[in-house]
Amino acid sequence: MGTTDDISFWRNRAEQARAMADRAITPAIRQIHLARADLYAAHVRDSERLINRSYIRSV
Structure with a gap:
C-alpha cells in the first residue's frame, strides 16, 4: 500500500x-x-497519507 497504483486500485474498488x-x-x-465502499475509501486515504509523508522511517 502506498503507491499511486494502489490509490487507483482502491478508488476503483470503492x-x-x-x-x-x-x-x-x-x-x-x-x-x-x-460498508465495503467505506473500507476501500479508507485504503485510498491511507495510501495518500503514505505517499504525501515527507519521510518514511525505516528500522
Whole structure:
C-alpha cells in the first residue's frame, strides 16, 4: 500500500462497491456494499497519507 497504483486500485474498488449498492435489491445488501465502499475509501486515504509523508522511517 502506498503507491499511486494502489490509490487507483482502491478508488476503483470503492466506485464499484458504490455502483453495486445502487443496484442492490435489498436494504441489507445495499448496506454491505456501502460498508465495503467505506473500507476501500479508507485504503485510498491511507495510501495518500503514505505517499504525501515527507519521510518514511525505516528500522
